[in-house]
Amino acid sequence: MNSRPRALSGFPEFLPVGRIVEQRVLDLLRHEFELHGFASLETRSVEPLSVLAGKGEIDKEVYAVRRLHADEATADELGLRYDNTVPFARYVTEFSGKLNFPFRRYQIQKVWRGERPQQGRYREFTQADIDIVGAGSLATHHDLEIPLVMLGAFARMSDELGLPPVTMHVSNRKLAEGYYRGLGITETGAVLQRIDKLDKIGPEKVAALLTDELGLAAEVADKCLALAEIRSGGVELADRVRALGVEHELLDVGLAELTEVVQTAQTYRPGRLVADLRIARGLDYYTGTVYETVLEGHPELGSICSGGRYDSLADDGKQTYPGVGISVGVSRLLGPLVADGTASASRSVPSVVLVAVTDEEQRGEALAVAAALRANDIATEVAPRADRFGKQIRYAERRGIPFVWFGTDQVKDIRSGEQVQADPTRWEPPAADRTATVKLG
Amino acid sequence: MNSRPRALSGFPEFLPVGRIVEQRVLDLLRHEFELHGFASLETRSVEPLSVLAGKGEIDKEVYAVRRLHADEATADELGLRYDNTVPFARYVTEFSGKLNFPFRRYQIQKVWRGERPQQGRYREFTQADIDIVGAGSLATHHDLEIPLVMLGAFARMSDELGLPPVTMHVSNRKLAEGYYRGLGITETGAVLQRIDKLDKIGPEKVAALLTDELGLAAEVADKCLALAEIRSGGVELADRVRALGVEHELLDVGLAELTEVVQTAQTYRPGRLVADLRIARGLDYYTGTVYETVLEGHPELGSICSGGRYDSLADDGKQTYPGVGISVGVSRLLGPLVADGTASASRSVPSVVLVAVTDEEQRGEALAVAAALRANDIATEVAPRADRFGKQIRYAERRGIPFVWFGTDQVKDIRSGEQVQADPTRWEPPAADRTATVKLG
Numbered sequence: 025m026n027s028r029p030r031a032l033s034g035f036p037e038f039l040p041v042g043r044i045v046e047q048r049v050l051d052l053l054r055h056e057f058e059l060h061g062f063a064s065l066e067t068r069s070v071e072p073l074s075v076l077a078g079k080g081e082i083d084k085e086v087y088a089v090r091r092l093h094a095d096e097a098t099a100d101e102l103g104l105r106y107d108n109t110v111p112f113a114r115y116v117t118e119f120s121g122k123l124n125f126p127f128r129r130y131q132i133q134k135v136w137r138g139e140r141p142q143q144g145r146y147r148e149f150t151q152a153d154i155d156i157v158g159a160g161s162l163a164t165h166h167d168l169e170i171p172l173v174m175l176g177a178f179a180r181m182s183d184e185l186g187l188p189p190v191t192m193h194v195s196n197r198k199l200a201e202g203y204y205r206g207l208g209i210t211e212t213g214a215v216l217q218r219i220d221k222l223d224k225i226g227p228e229k230v231a232a233l234l235t236d237e238l239g240l241a242a243e244v245a246d247k248c249l250a251l252a253e254i255r256s257g258g259v260e261l262a263d264r265v266r267a268l269g270v271e272h273e274l275l276d277v278g279l280a281e282l283t284e285v286v287q288t289a290q291t292y293r294p295g296r297l298v299a300d301l302r303i304a305r306g307l308d309y310y311t312g313t314v315y316e317t318v319l320e321g322h323p324e325l326g327s328i329c330s331g332g333r334y335d336s337l338a339d340d341g342k343q344t345y346p347g348v349g350i351s352v353g354v355s356r357l358l359g360p361l362v363a364d365g366t367a368s369a370s371r372s373v374p375s376v377v378l379v380a381v382t383d384e385e386q387r388g389e390a391l392a393v394a395a396a397l398r399a400n401d402i403a404t405e406v407a408p409r410a411d412r413f414g415k416q417i418r419y420a421e422r423r424g425i426p427f428v429w430f431g432t433d434q435v436k437d438i439r440s441g442e443q444v445q446a447d448p449t450r451w452e453p454p455a456a457d458r459t460a461t462v463k464l465g
Numbered sequence: 466m467n468s469r470p471r472a473l474s475g476f477p478e479f480l481p482v483g484r485i486v487e488q489r490v491l492d493l494l495r496h497e498f499e500l501h502g503f504a505s506l507e508t509r510s511v512e513p514l515s516v517l518a519g520k521g522e523i524d525k526e527v528y529a530v531r532r533l534h535a536d537e538a539t540a541d542e543l544g545l546r547y548d549n550t551v552p553f554a555r556y557v558t559e560f561s562g563k564l565n566f567p568f569r570r571y572q573i574q575k576v577w578r579g580e581r582p583q584q585g586r587y588r589e590f591t592q593a594d595i596d597i598v599g600a601g602s603l604a605t606h607h608d609l610e611i612p613l614v615m616l617g618a619f620a621r622m623s624d625e626l627g628l629p630p631v632t633m634h635v636s637n638r639k640l641a642e643g644y645y646r647g648l649g650i651t652e653t654g655a656v657l658q659r660i661d662k663l664d665k666i667g668p669e670k671v672a673a674l675l676t677d678e679l680g681l682a683a684e685v686a687d688k689c690l691a692l693a694e695i696r697s698g699g700v701e702l703a704d705r706v707r708a709l710g711v712e713h714e715l716l717d718v719g720l721a722e723l724t725e726v727v728q729t730a731q732t733y734r735p736g737r738l739v740a741d742l743r744i745a746r747g748l749d750y751y752t753g754t755v756y757e758t759v760l761e762g763h764p765e766l767g768s769i770c771s772g773g774r775y776d777s778l779a780d781d782g783k784q785t786y787p788g789v790g791i792s793v794g795v796s797r798l799l800g801p802l803v804a805d806g807t808a809s810a811s812r813s814v815p816s817v818v819l820v821a822v823t824d825e826e827q828r829g830e831a832l833a834v835a836a837a838l839r840a841n842d843i844a845t846e847v848a849p850r851a852d853r854f855g856k857q858i859r860y861a862e863r864r865g866i867p868f869v870w871f872g873t874d875q876v877k878d879i880r881s882g883e884q885v886q887a888d889p890t891r892w893e894p895p896a897a898d899r900t901a902t903v904k905l906g
Contacts, residue, residue, distance in 0.1 A: 029513075029516065029555050029558060029559045030559075031559065032509065032511065032513075032543075035509035035510075035511060036509075037507070037508055037509055037556065037560075038506075038507070039560060039563055039564075040504040040505075040506065040564070040570070043504070043505050043506055043507065044504070044505070047505055058815035058844050059815075059839045059842070059843075059844050059845070060839070060844070060845070060846060061814055061815060061816035061844060061845065061846030062814075062815070063481040063484070063485070063813060063814045063815060064481075064484050064485070064488055064815075065479075065481065065484055066478070066479070066484065067478055068473065068476035068477075068478055068589055069476075069510075069575060069577070069589055070473065070476060070589070072470075072473075073533070075470065085532070085533075086532075086533045087530050087531065087532055087533065088530070088531055088532070088533045089528050089529070089530050089545070090528065090529055091526070091527075091528055091529070091579035092514070092527045092528065092529045092544065092579070093579075094579070102473075103533065104530070114470050115478065117470060118470045118471075118472065119478075119480060122480055123480075123481070124813070124860075124863045124864055126849045128814070128846065129481070134510060136510070138532035138533070138534075138535070148509055148510055148511070158849075163849060163850065165828065166849070291829075292832075372504060372565070373502055373503075373504045373569070374499035374500075374502060374503070374504060374505075375502035387606065388732075391733075398500045398501070401500070402500075403499050403500050403501070403502060404500070404501070404502065405501060405502030405569065408567045408599075408604060408607070409604065419565075422565045423565055
């Protein structure tokens, strides 16, 4: 590298402060997931293309991977994962004999999609997923547990880091599919795909797609749109769906599932979860409850946390492994907040203390002070050069390091200028200074 | 996925217990790195092929990445990183105006190499790196700091997790290059490459390579081998090199650097770091001190932690950014230890407590107990089904969860069978049970 390289569009990288913000959020998510008994899992980055293909709208966004000097004949067999769900389903079927079901796991990994890079869309980004899969069956109470765990994590991000509140929007594919069937529609998936465009193109254009592309009668298209308009946080959900006058067995099942999720959620996270029947999700593999999440005041971010129930994604030939899960788009959430300065950290390094070096002959003394501080779990670095003290203090200032240690027994808070005598084997920084202060809003 | 998929050779995945082992090691490394003021950094997974090419022996192992539906014309411009150093050097030159130098960072990420999969060689694996880079210059005391930080991390892995001790083997490319030049050799890099094969093929075959392939006289080849045989933990290093009777200015510089590192290290980590002049490192970018590390009792793992000084890897056209760093091969270390059972964890989930469910009508009561425990930071899951208690206890046993909670006020240690009355808002598990017990040896 002997000229300055350019950024690759769609492959964002954080500066150290942004990374500290991201780490804090990932630590918080991990803590919250583990507190609920989810085991960590990482899957390999590549999957056979046959595993990645045909799972939804994003086939054409897959990145193929091959050895640079491979024969052409062996090329293109592998692709990078585009989410954490499809590889997880593969993992479950591959290792089903060695896992205990229901299996609860979280997975925080990069995923890759060859989308056209644009506002809030990346080609490489981090997703944080939780999922629960059963062997043969999985109780529906997990459809409620999953959003509650995630809403708990968001509540913690609000309380501890100042993130605005979120609202989770929930629907149910059985409800929608049953409703469409009740209307006599057979291509229910095609209808759902058009309904999914409501936010982008509005109801009139969606109606036109339903009538022109799918050949639905105008009044049938209107009925589809009427369902999508229902948004409800409580007991009137069923009444409003029933009022549309459509009947189907699958509609009843989906409506009962959705009502249970929405009503019980009010007990635990009042107001944070609403039924919203326009939610469809682009991925083919969802079969029941589906989730999307919006951050208050940030509609431009789109859904920052999405997922749903998938009853037939994983199948090892002997039985199916139905699952339900949800995924935080960590990069989608933090990328814009860090870029515009909304999210930030008080320093760019973990160090609490910089130990100054008086002259190079005394470096050993400074190393001993640093070792004593580290023995008490205080992140410490030693000045790289025995510059004059003013320059060493600026070294700390530029990085946001709050304390500079001089000699063996003097420590200065460089924010207040206060300098005190202290013993490096016993001194403790204020608890709030042990790690960087991170804010998300 | 409707048949059981097969593993991809070279792309290992841990079961949950193995992942808990890996997490504990990564947490320990992160903690130790941050304690020394290294800031976390992650770089994008892909680099332009021009950045990846020509940095050593591994060019032909690069994985190319392209959008599955990209035009052939735009294909093959990007490749997956094969280490964390080359992307870091690119990052430093790209963001040099926004970084503070010397810049200390750690980076724990996957890397990919299209090697033929074999014992201990993976195609996707995790590396944990620390590096320090300067702008224009970087003091040589960092050549000592880097191995000391890493030896501290290994000492902690020994003390806390039972890992056998390691020995770090250090050499210096200036020393070797100066020595070869002093012998009148011009193709010093080619000699170093052959010397690097000593461990694999032995001194006789290396001597044959030096004479047959490089045309060295037999006595010159013998001199090269004589240097490589020197291994020393202390003061006699310089004497032994001098005794070979070769003189060159660069030899003097390298010998002084190496002597400083080896002798000072004895003060801080006695016996853990030795000069070993057969160490060469396969990568082209090293220019001075080089490190390799062997785990006692596990020569089959090869070097589990390697690195060195690179003075000209990063250059933005205005100045160079010399650096020194080292990388733990986390997968190379843990993969075999987990596979053969040497490394293990006491449970496969984070949960300390399973809250039993008496009947589905009482699930809300169990959820309230779980919430109370979690409020005290106790990882807790709720039984997925109101099975008979024996079955719920087996659910916990299979996962290694130590405690099962019954009703609102009974908790049982299922290892001892002891059951006591307790208040879920006040009960605390023994400190040792809060997280899984992990051992590495």
